[in-house]
Amino acid sequence: MKYMLLIYAASDQQNSCTVEDWIAHEKEMKDAGVLVSGHSLADLVTATTVQVGPDGRRSVTDGPFAETREVLGGYEIIDVPDLDAALEWAAKCPGSRDGGAVVVRPIAEF
C-alpha cells in the first residue's frame, strides 16, 4: 500500500533539523526498502499558480492561492503494509518536529 507523506513546515518557526538529519532519514527509508520517491520543494517564493477558466483562458499568478501558516515543503511516497507503518515513518520524518506536520494520505488505487 502506497502512502504520500506531505511535509508541512510551520512558516513562523525555524526547523532545527539539519541536512544530515534529512539525509539519515532518507537513508533509513531506502535501507528499509519503503521509499518509492521523495523530494523537497524549493522556497515558496518560487511558486507559481496556473488556473484555466471555463472559457479556456489561462491565468498565471505568483505564489500559491493563499498565505497559509503551514507551507508544503516536500513529500515522500512510501510503500508499507498498513497505516500504522506509514504513521511510524511519518513520526520519524524530521519535518514532523518543531511545529511542522506530516499529513499521511493513502494513494488511491483503481
Place this chain on the structure above:
Amino acid sequence: MNVEQVFREERGRLLATLVKRLGDLDLAEEVTSDAIEAALRHWPVDGVPDRPGAWLLTTARRKAVDRLRRDQVHAARLALLQVEVSRADAPVAGGLPDERLELFFTCAHPALPEEDRGALILRCLAGFTTPEVARAYLVPVTTMQQRIVRAKKKIREARIPFRVPDQDELPERLPGVLQAVYSIFTEGYAAQRPDLAGEAIRLARILRALLPGEREVTGLLALMLLVHARRDARAELLEDQDRALWDADMIAEGSALAEAALTGGHGPYGVQAAINALHDEAPDFASTDWPQIVALYDVLNALTPSPVIALNRAVAIAMRDGAAAGLALLDELAAEPKLRDYHPYRAARADLLHRLGRSAEAAQAYREAIALAGTEPEQDFLRRRLTAVEGQS
C-alpha cells in the same frame, strides 16, 4: 442458554475472527449477520449445536465465499478463503479464537475521529445495531449511519490495521481504547441509561480478560463499577443519597479491583476508582475519609492536571478543613475558562457559601448554576437547593 444469549456472547468474537480472516470489516459484518440469520432459522428447529461458535464461523466463511464468488475482483482472496473453509470443516478444538483485542484497537485507532470510536466499539464489539448506537449517542439514525460508514471507509481505504500494538506502543495506544469504553459509560450515565453503562462495564470485563496485566484496564473497570453501584440513589447529591440503595456486591468487586489497580503503580483510572471506593465504603458522607480523598486528588492532579480535578479537590478540602478553606480555593479557580460556564463549579460555591451562613451570596450562586445547568433534573435539583437557602435568609 437461549439463542439470544449465544449471539450476544459470540457476535463480537465471530466478527473479530472474520475481520482477521477476510481483512475487510464490511464483508465480515455482512457475513456475521448472514450466519446469525441462518442460526435463527436452523437452531430453533434443529437445536443449538454443540459448538455454536464453530458452527457460526463455518457458516460465515461459506457465506463469504458465496459473496466473493459474485465479485470477481476478489478472486485472489477467494482462493485463500476456500483453503480456510475446507480446513474449517474439520472439527475445531475448543471455541473460536479470541481476536477481539485486535478489533478494540482498530475501532479506537487514533486516526479515527474521537467521537466515532465508542460508536464503532458498540457496533462491532457490543453487537449494537446502528439505530441502537444512534440512540446511545442521542443523534439521528442517519447521522450515525453516515459516521459509521465514513469511519469504516477510512479503516478500509487508509488500511488501518487489525492488530494489537507492540508492548512499547501500548502506553500510547491503550488510553484511546479505555477512553472510548469510558465514553460509552459516561454517555449512559448522562442519559440515565443504566443498560448502556452496564454495557460499558461488560466491554471493560472483556478487555480485562484480554489484557489482565494492564493496571489501567483494571482501574477503569473498578471505576465504572464503583460509580454504577450508586445508580439507584443518584437522583440526589452524594451527601443526601440513601446508602442502603447502593449495590454492595458491586462495591465489593470494584474495591478489590481498585486495590489491584493501585498495587505497584498507579494511573488516572485507578486513582479515580480509589476515590470512589472511599466514598462507597463510607457509612455516611461526614465520616468519609476526606484526608485520603484529598491526597488522591493531589495524585490525580499531578497525573492529569485539570481545573475540574482542582474543583473536586477544593470540595474535599472543604470537608477536611472546613467550608472557608474550600471556598478560598474555589475563588482562586474563578478565572479558569473551563470552569466559568461549568454549573457544578457554581453549585459547589453556592453550597460552601450556604454552609458559611452567607445566604444571599449562596442564593445568587445557585441562580447562576441554574442558568448554566443543561438538563431539567439538574435544574430542578438546584432550584430545590435555592428554595432551601431562600427560606433561611
